[in-house]
Amino acid sequence: MDNSISIDRSQWLLDSPNDLISLKKWQNTVNLLAELFNAPAGFLVQYTPGGFQVTISSEQETNPYPSGIVIEPEANIFCRRIVETRTELYVANAPLDPCWDTNPEVHNDGFKSYLGVPVFWPDGQPFGTFCVMDFKETDYKQTYFDLIHQLKDILESDLSLMEMYKQAQKLAVTDPLTGLSNRRGFAILAKQRIHLAQRLKSQLGLFYFDIDLFKGINDDHGHAVGDEVLKEVSSALQVSTRDADVISRMGGDEFVALVSLKQSGDEDNILKRFNQTLTRQIAQSKLPEFTVSSGFANVDLLSSIEDIIDIADKAMFEKKKCNH
Template sequence: MQSKFPEMEPRILEQWQGITNLVAKLCRVPAALIMRQNDDTMEVVSGSEHPDSPYQVNEKAPLNGDLYCETVIKTQKLLHVPNALKDPVWDHNPDIELGMISYCGVPVNWPDGTPFGTLCILDRVEKHSTDEEKDLLNQFARIIELTLELLVSNRRFENLSLQDGLTGIANRRLFDVVLKREWAQSHRLKLPLSPLMCDIDFFKNYNDSLGHVQGDECLKQVAEALSAVSKRELDLCARYGGEEFAILLPNTEPKQAFELAEQCRRAVAGLQIPHPSSAVCDVVTISIGVCTMTDSGDVSETALIRAADQALYRAKQGGRNRVEICPTVS
């Protein structure tokens, strides 16, 4: 549901500030607001900078059925209240306590149709909004929705650029970004950090004998199996390139890292994917290199991956379908 995602960027909030200031000026009211619906509150995302407006950005009001904006979101229609003091429906409306007795608002939605919130104007005196003012609100609401559409599209593009197109897991680019971040945090907090480098045994032979379509299907299944093992909140499983996968295990000691690597190895072998051209087994297997930066470590992230790669090389030299762990690095 997009109503909780993504967060507003500063440049968007700056643009919306201009919208609320302009709407307030054109409609001759002290308060023009862009409101956002959260789980159980309505939040002021942007508000006109007018001395007579009682609203503050980030201010929240509980959703209790008494808010003007709740009605707009529920009905998905424009709501016009010239004077709330004359309608008992609004007796418990908190805006009246702030002296804001007139309201006109329109819905604002995410691209998928779920409610984002409202664009509205409020005044301290009775106000009969004109048709032109109502049209103005609708037009600016559409501009806000176009901004939301662009925001979602950009975020989707960012996600795609960090995702492996074949397997759907993280790609090398995202792995490198997360590695840099986790390395810095592990170094600062003196916590262990363990990368696993995994390689499908004799994958070139697999492709040559069964074809690239089968090869792609094999990669997908292996990615799924590895992801199922590395499922802790901070673990990251990525396709590192070709038939190689990398798994990052923050705050993981060498013994636990080795155990997780063994689980990965067994999970892939357990897929029972036939591999007629393997020299070690009749099903697809993987070799894994493990390395851990200790809590006192001062090794670079590049050296850490290089050490795990060297352990992977030893695993392949030692017969494949095995886990090799290098000494902890510091």
């Protein structure tokens, strides 16, 4: 749906979660880090110009930092040192080093030991840090260093997956009027999305939309008005779906939306949001009133794109016959 070239790295991932990554998997990875190190706290921390946010925090009562908290960018914390140097940092006993005298993690919360590694976006820019902290002095062996690097590779692979998906969107052929992908672009993005759904064992559905009596709108009001109608439908679809959903203008007055289904009834909620949004947009515009017919099909992840589109198209056509 989003045709931008890359992910907005100034935004916290927790504020705009991406359907292509599993925060549950990230949580399990951070929990595993803390458990294997027998440490009271482990973290995945994201860095932006706004500071350092704990994206994932290990789930122990001994951990004083919950997910979501933000530390201001100038604070003298361990993660800041890693982002600035782009290298791992191991501090066995921080109170012995005067450079950490103003570190709030040490002097406010009582941490002594820190081991962290940088986490990078695919282009080499820092995402943040993956780290473990302890209230006691530590003496980690090389195996522990190897382990934390191995686990952080899991996190970086998901960041790479997000970037690859954005690149696929960039390369897709788009419809110049609405900015959506066209039929060819949809085929490219849909294959990527279905592949991801197979990998993540998630469920997808496909909507097929058709503007009712669109030829009459063009004949009675002109093609400029018809173009505005197409733009309003495109806008309503974008508002009503998630960032990782794939929507497309297939040609003429027909649109499709390949959507993620997380729970029962999601498809009804998406359609309800679309209809409400479109009704509101029409009321706020000077366009003639119009309606849109829709069909829906659950996606068999082993079926071809063409078969899935055909099923949703037939469902839309049958509903349209009943309504007219």
